Amino acid sequence: MLEIRFHGRGGQGAVTSVELLATAAIEEGKFAQGFPSFGPERRGAPVLAFLRIDDQPIRLRCKIANPDVILILDPSLIRIQKPAADLKPNGIIVLNTNKSLAEARQEYGLTHTLAVVDANQIAKQVLGVPITNTTMLGALLRATECVKLDSLKGPLQERFGPMAAKNIAALEEAYKQTVVEEAKS
Amino acid sequence: MGHRKGMEVSIAVSHAVALARAEAIAAYPITPQTHIVEHLSSMVANGELEAEFVNVESEHSAMSACIGMSATGARTYTATSAQGLALMHEILFIASALRLPIVMTVANRALSGPLSIWNDHSDIMAAKDIGWIQIFVKNGQEAFDHTVMAFKIAENSKVLLPTIINMDGFILTHVVEAMNFVDQEMVDKFLPPYSPRHTLDPKSPVTMGAFAMPEIYTEVKMKHQVTLTDSQQVITSVWDEWANLTGRAYKPVERYKADNASTLFLTMGCLGEVAEIAVDELQAAGESVGLIELRLWRPFPFAELRAALAGANLVIICDRALSPGGAAPPVLAEVRSALYALSHRPQTLGYIIGLGGRDVSPESFKDIYAKARMEIAQGPSQEFYLYGVRG
Numbered sequence: 001m002l003e004i005r006f007h008g009r010g011g012q013g014a015v016t017s018v019e020l021l022a023t024a025a026i027e028e029g030k031f032a033q034g035f036p037s038f039g040p041e042r043r044g045a046p047v048l049a050f051l052r053i054d055d056q057p058i059r060l061r062c063k064i065a066n067p068d069v070i071l072i073l074d075p076s077l078i079r080i081q082k083p084a085a086d087l088k089p090n091g092i093i094v095l096n097t098n099k100s101l102a103e104a105r106q107e108y109g110l111t112h113t114l115a116v117v118d119a120n121q122i123a124k125q126v127l128g129v130p131i132t133n134t135t136m137l138g139a140l141l142r143a144t145e146c147v148k149l150d151s152l153k154g155p156l157q158e159r160f161g162p163m164a165a166k167n168i169a170a171l172e173e174a175y176k177q178t179v180v181e182e183a184k185s
Numbered sequence: 186m187g188h189r190k191g192m193e194v195s196i197a198v199s200h201a202v203a204l205a206r207a208e209a210i211a212a213y214p215i216t217p218q219t220h221i222v223e224h225l226s227s228m229v230a231n232g233e234l235e236a237e238f239v240n241v242e243s244e245h246s247a248m249s250a251c252i253g254m255s256a257t258g259a260r261t262y263t264a265t266s267a268q269g270l271a272l273m274h275e276i277l278f279i280a281s282a283l284r285l286p287i288v289m290t291v292a293n294r295a296l297s298g299p300l301s302i303w304n305d306h307s308d309i310m311a312a313k314d315i316g317w318i319q320i321f322v323k324n325g326q327e328a329f330d331h332t333v334m335a336f337k338i339a340e341n342s343k344v345l346l347p348t349i350i351n352m353d354g355f356i357l358t359h360v361v362e363a364m365n366f367v368d369q370e371m372v373d374k375f376l377p378p379y380s381p382r383h384t385l386d387p388k389s390p391v392t393m394g395a396f397a398m399p400e401i402y403t404e405v406k407m408k409h410q411v412t413l414t415d416s417q418q419v420i421t422s423v424w425d426e427w428a429n430l431t432g433r434a435y436k437p438v439e440r441y442k443a444d445n446a447s448t449l450f451l452t453m454g455c456l457g458e459v460a461e462i463a464v465d466e467l468q469a470a471g472e473s474v475g476l477i478e479l480r481l482w483r484p485f486p487f488a489e490l491r492a493a494l495a496g497a498n499l500v501i502i503c504d505r506a507l508s509p510g511g512a513a514p515p516v517l518a519e520v521r522s523a524l525y526a527l528s529h530r531p532q533t534l535g536y537i538i539g540l541g542g543r544d545v546s547p548e549s550f551k552d553i554y555a556k557a558r559m560e561i562a563q564g565p566s567q568e569f570y571l572y573g574v575r576g
Contacts, residue, residue, distance in 0.1 A: 019193070022361040026191030033362050034191075038217070038303060038355035038542065057363075059324075059458035061356040062546045155191075 001054040002146055003064045007083045008073035010042050013133030014049040017071075020137070020159060024151040025053045033058050046077055053146055071140055072096060073119075073132055078108045087112055090183070094143050096120065096132050101181045115143035117178040126170040134160075134167040138174030149175070187367045187431070194325040195220035195358045197366070198290055201332035202262050203234045204372040207288075209259035211239035211250035215269040216302045217354035218292035222264050244269040248276035248287075255285040256393055258384035260336060263287065266354055267294035267308045274312060280347045281316030282409065283394050286339030286379070287347040289317075290332065293454065293505075294354040295541040303542020304354040306454065306505035309482075310515040316409055318348040318416060319483040323455040325364045328352045330433055333372055337423050340379045344416045351482070353455045355542070367431060375430060414484045437486035438493045442468060443475030448554065449497045449531075451477045453516060456503065456538070456545055463550035474554060479516070487523050494524060497531040501557045504537045504569075513569055532561060535569030543573065 004021075008014035015036040022034030030053055037048035050064045070083045071094040077083065084093055093112050096119040097104050104116050117139040119132035127135070134156065141149055152171070157164040192200075199221050202210075210229070212222035228234040237254065241247045244265050255261040265273065270291055280287055291309050295301040309319065318338060322328045331350050339348040352358060383391050397405055417437065428434035441461050443449055450460050457478040467474045477493050477500075479486075494500050504514035512518060517535035524530040534557050539545040553572060560566070 019361045023191035026189070026363040031363055032191060033360050035355075035360040038359060059462055060546070061353070061455050061459050062544045065546070 001052055001056075001058065002069070002144070003067045004051040004069040004071060004140070004144075004146065005064045005067040005083070006049040006051070006071045006073065007077050007081060008047050008049070008133070009077070010045045010047050012047070012073045013131055014047050014073055016159065017133045017137060018049040018051040020134075020152060020155045021051050021140075021147055022053075023155040024147040027151050027154060028147060030055060031057050033060075037063065046081060067091060069094065069140070069144055069146075071136060073136060075108065084110060084112060092143050094136065094139050096136055096139070101179055105184065111184050113143075113181065113183045115139055115178050115180040117174050119174055122170055122173050122177065126173060127166050135170040135174045138171035138176075139178040141171075142175050142178040143180050187365055187371070189363060189365050191361055191363050192325075193220065193359065193361050194328050194352070194364075195292075196224050197325055197329045197364050198264075198332050198352070199224035199228065200366065201329045202288075203228055204367070204369055205260070205333050205336045205376055206373075206378075207234070207236055207260050207262040207336075209237045209239070209251070209254035209261045210263060211241050211247045211254065211261075212263045212265070213241050213244050213247050213269060215244070215266045217294060217304070217358045218264045218266040218269070218290065220358065221290055221292070225262075244272040245276060248273040248280060251287045252276065252280050252283065252285055253385075255280075255287050256283065256385040258379065258381040260340070260379045261285070261287045262289070264290040264292065266292045267296050270308045270312055271296060274315075277312060277315040277317065279394060282405070284345040285347055286336070286345055288332070288335045288339055289347065289349050291349050291351050292354040292358045293351050301541040302354075304356055305540045305542070306351070307507070307540075309349070309351050310506040310508075313483065313515060316346070316413060317483060318344075318346050318413070318420065319351065319481075320349065321351045321453045321480055321482060322357075323457045323478065324357070325360065325362045326433065327435070328357065329364050329366065330427060330431070330435070333367070333376065334423050334427050336379075337376050338416070338420050341419045341423070342382060344412065344419050345382070346413060346416060351454060357455045365431070365433075371430060375426070417481070417484050417486060420481065435480060436489070437481035438489040439478040439480055440493055441476040441478060443477060443493065445473070446475030446497060447473035448499045448501065448558070449475050449477050449494060450550065450554075451479060451494075451500055451502045451516070451520060453479045453482065454505070456505070459545055459547055460503070460550050462547040463554070466547065467551060467554060472554070485519060485523070490520065490523050491527060494520070494531055495527060495529070499532045499534065499557065499561055501553060502533060502535045503553075504535060505539050507537055507540070507571070517569055534560060534565060536572045537569065538572045540571075549573070
């Protein structure tokens, strides 16, 4: 089972992301759960969202405690939440940042395998707004291949209708620009 | 027939209600139930569901409106949670006494106070004696299936009782997961239109809900009690019919790896699946442990439960509600009552878990198993425990 935890702020679309990914994984014939950290979410407040993907039916009904992957939509959350603290030793961090790999590692003290992309820049260019959740899906697919890009297109179409094409373009651009580096031992 | 799709479970429930061709819905939004009626309301507004959707100012009015609409012969649905169910309380008894086959989803949530929007079973346990059929589901598939089946059970002329489907708030309602859906044609064959025995109709006036003198009140209550108890036959036959159509079989008391187990967990709702993982792991480690999942809460399936538990030495009953100051939390109390008449009965120990959204993992069940075994070895110091309370 693959367990991914999204770290964002209310309004950044973390919950939408896990729903899209879960739907896509199920379209591929797998089993998946996508769900939010259930709480009084407010725009701007820290929000968690959870994704599980497996070949077997999933029977867990609890939060993800030790994720395989964390995806950080907003780097300002790193100091507040320390999201990598309970990440598995061989886990992956997917980070939205305008910093380079080396700068990001130094600034945030990250030692796991790290994938970085400047999703704000891409989202502003392609979507016209700095909402990075669908853009960051491209970075996630580059770092983990948890679902196929083609499987995401249907759910994106269903969710965004006429806006789907732009979201897919932003996702594909992020896929190209994402840089991944293995863990520092 | 049917198709597999990923969807938020609340939305799947609203589709089940639409497939059942509900004709009348009255609801007031309350977390975590809101997505169900929100989606139904947009289906009605978009012309996808031909139904009357009545926006009301409270749950007290929602249930009152449901009673009125059901009395006219309309297939009627609503959904609520926690304080919403509590606000309906006096009307819930009237719905069942009038024998109106309303179907309601309760997205189980902790009752305030302190204010909590999160999941436990304190809402439905405060309403266990309302005279409705009450069923618990443990995943999205079951929530979908049982929503459709509930209408057929409730409307059966031998039953004519309102029915509640309990689904855990958030940890079930708000999860996108895979479900197998059935098509309209199949549901139409399975569930014919509701043909009420009596309706409120100005052309042919009848009185519903008249008062009862002491000479008749007890007899009415007896009839209600007998009908609710006997409804189990209809419930299981509807479930069997569904199993023949879909291959998905349901029983009032589900057994999971329980054969010859010395210790049995007993759960209700979607923590059953979490307990299944713990049972798998404990059995792999050589422990003699199994799981009983209680699906049917009202009518209480005494015979099946006794049969399922009789061979065990210890039953660990997991409640998700407290009965403050009472002899035992609600499920423990009922299970003990069911076992009391047996000459050889297992020991019972109660653990109250997952209150107000507290996370429950497979490790929680394994920890409870270890603690319960130790308690039994030493002689229990209490009859039930609030699990995981911090010092």
